[in-house]
Amino acid sequence: MPHDHHDHDHDVPHSHEGMSPSGHPYRQDQDTPLTYWQNMEIAIRELLIEKGITSELEIMHTIDQMDSRSPADGAKVVARAWTDPEFHTRLMADASEASREMGFDIGALKLIAVENTKDVHNVVVCTLCSCYPRNLLGFPPDWYKQRAYRSRVVKTPRAVLLEFGLELPDDITIRVHDSTADMRYIVIPARPEGTEGLSESDLAALVSRDSMIGVARAMSPE
């Protein structure tokens, strides 16, 4: 069953023995025999540096910048939308500007927020490749990039959501968003019951990556 790290708050320092900082099994690469593709990467990188097209520092900074982005950023945007009606309006009108307003450096990302209600459930895909709002949510999960999800969710979204553990009644309309062009999408999940009075940061902790893709709901408070 595809999972999300809802039991795992990445804002709190904690141990990840044998795991990389993001909490996932670390792909060992330093000690394995050099592959042809790794050989190519090193060569390209060094040629570009030698020719002054980029620098080691720029590459490291770019990696750090990508690593600093995570679903926690998107979760904060969702929590603010739940608690601040005027922000919510701005988010629905221009999700890129609203994200920047919160201080997120999303660069050229063109974002549309699609909102779940009692009548509508949204789910996002890129059937043509693997477009994803990386600059706000970090890297997409592996399953999002694979053919099984990409081909099936546009035809049988209900069956796919069931595989993720989400069953939706027939009186809820599903809207699938295929990111075919320049826009990227974030699903604003419905605010769970029993969350009145929770702080924005407590609310953000209920918002998983998968709920912002649309294959899960936001979590209920314990």
Add this chain to the structure above:
Amino acid sequence: MGGNDAGAIVPDDHDFALWEKRVDALQVITSTKGYFTVDGLRRVLEDMGEEAHETMSYYERWVVSVNQNLIEAGAYSLAELGAKMDEVKARGETYGDCAVNELSNPCAGDDDNG
């Protein structure tokens, strides 16, 4: 792609290896600097054919696409790439042996290091 019957959704989720993050970073940097567009990246990926999808990983296909686009943009030549790949390979057996760089080895070439 859309609508094809493509089997079970695999819940795998790993972090990326350093070399993969570097491929990603090189793509971001060189496309931002105008050497090619993300459309060019996609076009080469699409032209790769079925076998590449079956036998190569995501970032293996990406490094091939980034390279193809940079070659087409004239960033470097095939001869330069070939020579550099040979030079890199000769450094050792593993990725760690071959991916030496000054920032990870700050004392390299530092004559004053006592």
Add this chain to the structure above:
Amino acid sequence: MAEKVRVSTMMPPGHVRTPAYLRGKTGEIERTLGPFSNPEQLAYGLEAEKLPVHRVRFTMAEVWGAEAENPADTIDAEIYAHWLKPAET
């Protein structure tokens, strides 16, 4: 009333961003975006024309017919203007 449009059925090879499963289908324009540079030109390193992009909403019934899980569910996709024509009402 949202404008009804039909997606072209043409099937050129190469880098196009109109998914095959939507060609020939009719939907409604949900909103218009852009103009954005034509990816069919950018992909080949050519100077690109800027075109409007329409978010078009299709019902699952329209796209998959009898195989649709729930006919009223929808699929939204962004389609470049040159792939769309007004649909007969």
